Amino acid sequence: MSEPSGFKQASISKAVTSEPKEEIAETQTKTISATKNGITNSEHKEKGQEQNMENEPRTAPTDSPSESAPLYTVFSKGEVRFIIFIAAFAGLISPLSATIYFPALNVLSRDLKVSSSSINLTLTTYMIFQGLAPTVFGDLADTIGRRPVFIIGFVVYIGACIGLALQNSFAALLVLRCLQSAGTSSTVAISVSVAADVSTHSERGKYMGLVTSGTAMGTAVGPVLGGLLSHFLGWRSIFWFLAILVGVYMVPLVLAFPETGRNIVGNGSITPQKWNKPLLSDLTTRYKIKIKNDTIPQLQTSLKRDSSSTSPFTQNHRRHFPNPLNSLKLIAQKDVALLLFYNAIVYTTFNTIIASTPYLFGQVYHFNDLQIGLCYIPFGMASFLAPLLNGPLLDWNFRRVAAQAGITVDRQRAQSMTDFPVERARVPIALPMAVIGAAALICYGWVLEIDGPLAAALVLQFVIGLSVTGCFQVMNVMIVDYRA
Template sequence: MNSDTTLAEAPPPPYSSFSNGMKRYIVFTAAGAGFFSSLSAQIYFPALNTLAEDLNVSTSLINLTVTSYMIFQGIAPMFIGNFADQTGRRPAYIICFIIYIASNIGLALQDNYAALLVLRCMQSSGISSSVALSAATVADVSTKQERGSMMGIVMAGNFMGPAIGPIIGGLLAQYLGWRSIFWFLTIVSGVYLVPLLFFLPETARNVVGDGSLPAQSWNRPFVQYLLSHEKVAEALSRASTEGSDRPSTGESTLKPKHKLSFPNPLKPLAVVCHPNSIIILIVTGIIMGGNMTVLSSITEIYSSQYNLSMLQIGLCYITLGTGSIVASVTTGRMLDWNYRRMGSKLDNDPTTGEEKPEDAIPVEKARSMITIPLVIVGSVTVLAFGWVLQYAAPLAAPEILLFFVGVGQTGGFISTSTLLVDLHTSQPAAATAANNLVRSFFSAGASAAIDPMLTALGRGWSFTLVAFILLSTIPFLLLLCGVWRFEKTSKQEETLKA
């Protein structure tokens, strides 16, 4: 199987002509969108018991709203990802946030369980796609040399949810009631949507190429309709001037497709139907499944072992969230550093003296070299986390370990997610949607399995098993490097024969 035709159905145009300032604005806007997805899941947890009492239903039924949220978190991006790749990021963002805001208003006003369940599914369907859109937006405006750092910023926004979501939810539920949680989400998402509508440009390469081509008339920032045509032309010229001096990466241009099309939810699976991509999806799913075993067990263990209140337990998530944010920033920089380091080791073409193209850098190996030590850190600290709980160590011990769990597992996830985008720059939203589906199902399975495991094996041996499952991803990562080298060598041999 030829990797080039499978991993990139059509080569994207030369990288972004957006200025550095505009690129930073786009990346931070994408990070904000991803933040709402994780926040909406985590902010809900402190209100579960109160909701069960007010709606007069069992705790198991309320927990079903959490499970359904996770299921739709995996399914919905399959539709939006393909739509965003073909039609554009802006309309996809707008559709997601309209659905999200409407569902939050409904959740704040509803009074029965059926409405809660349906609206939670609707809320998840709206906002969960923002993670895929954020990663796709980064792919639109970045090169491989800088993509790690940009993905790190986006993922930092995504992982702020677990850090502050339970705290905000606990405070709102305790002092203003559970309905205030959804009014809060309505207000902050509405405030976020306004500048997105006015200033965020379209970045999808199928629509605007490298950023220098005009988007559809209905798919432009509102500010362009408020300025005169001369000012718009001048602003667009300034936005593209800095990037136009970039050297070409040797990739051919792609003719924009200005069309609306019904999203094909199976397209993301077809996009990633390649051995390298399947390995990345499995590794990412296992990493996030391991992360979910820790997240979903903290509340029960901390309340029974340390007698903490819901608000105190929410505060205990800060260390895990802080580790995740630190990993988001540092992992991205390490990915970029290692990619540049490997690029600097490439020899120039002996016949022409020209530098070898970017595609000559083994990107799978460059990313996996960073992923493997992060997986080891995450695995060892999960193992230690289980045994300090088994022996009832002081609260400081598991809290310190949670920081490093966040560093290792979040860093590994960012590294594999960046690699998947590297391999699918022509359809990054679809590839990320497939990634989101797989990790959501792994996470749902892990959250369902951890309680029976803790009952049957105890805390120490349960997390020991989780740690060894996480370590089992390392052979996959080593195989990934070997697969890439084999494919590249085969391609080079075919070229020599021709």
């Protein structure tokens, strides 16, 4: 058995300095004691670390976030707010264009000398293109990016609005309304995608609520603006107003709105092609890498994973013609198909209320265009408030369910949703609103049937708008949770 190193050192010291044996023995004892204490402390430290590891909360089983993992987005809070604002305003244009038109339906019917049924056909065709346009432009946005598709759609939209303001025939009205719908209807879906690009699951309710509130704002202010413009300036002023509004909006869109598509710029740190860059990109730091150098390998792995299930644009920048059938593949997924079916029912209810109001209120209460437009305020304000109230509620319930499951929530990095009970976090918020909305809809129909008081009809419209829009938002968040 070999001697301890302390004993050897003590022997050498004796030979050189001739120290007493007692000092040598004392030195040896201290050395051996220190060695034992070091071993004991190390054992206690290891046991303490094991106990701490046992006491730590459980994280997601796969792809759990860590300090070395890349950030979900490198955009700052201020940049994210700007992106959400631009996306929300883009989502506002389509419903605004639909509802601003309603108070002028009776006037258009008289001026163009067609029946109310024929004028209502322009609503039907507008909604048809609302459904068809996202299948083309949505796939195109996944291929070439969000920003170029926004610009292309709004250029088409402005041209259609100018044509609508100048036309004098029902045929031109019908065709140009289809073109107007095609140009802007996809912006609602793309705005939701932008929110998903820059927000993690734990904050998605809040940011998607803000984007959805922009869409609801169009419903809120559209009929009022349409009634005012039609009553005082004529129905043509409606389309001039829309063309000017979008033209002004495109200034910050073209100058400063960055590309957010994760298959194009990843988490925002990859410099995109020229057509994806804002004109002021050289004067900003949006595309600088804001992460530590030791996270670059993880970032590259993350980007490769993100792009593997989307467009191959980032892989040698290959592009393909948009395929509308790609969207239909989602129907093959049972969970997504069920959500889409429910959303279709909710959206039908929503449009039934707003499309029938001009005729019903004109017949029951004998209102003019301006009065009909003002009657949309309760329904529109409810539609605007619903996502703002639902967003924080969804995020709170997400954190509550995560805590019950023992999962740590990271607001800055992506987390796997494989073992997360997403339905428990989302559905309990939507279910009460669905029941309340259905009951209010039945009462609303009964009130109009018996020519009931206006106040009752408007209060019921508010309840329907609050519940129906809230359900619609929750289902949209769930679809994004399943897909992103």
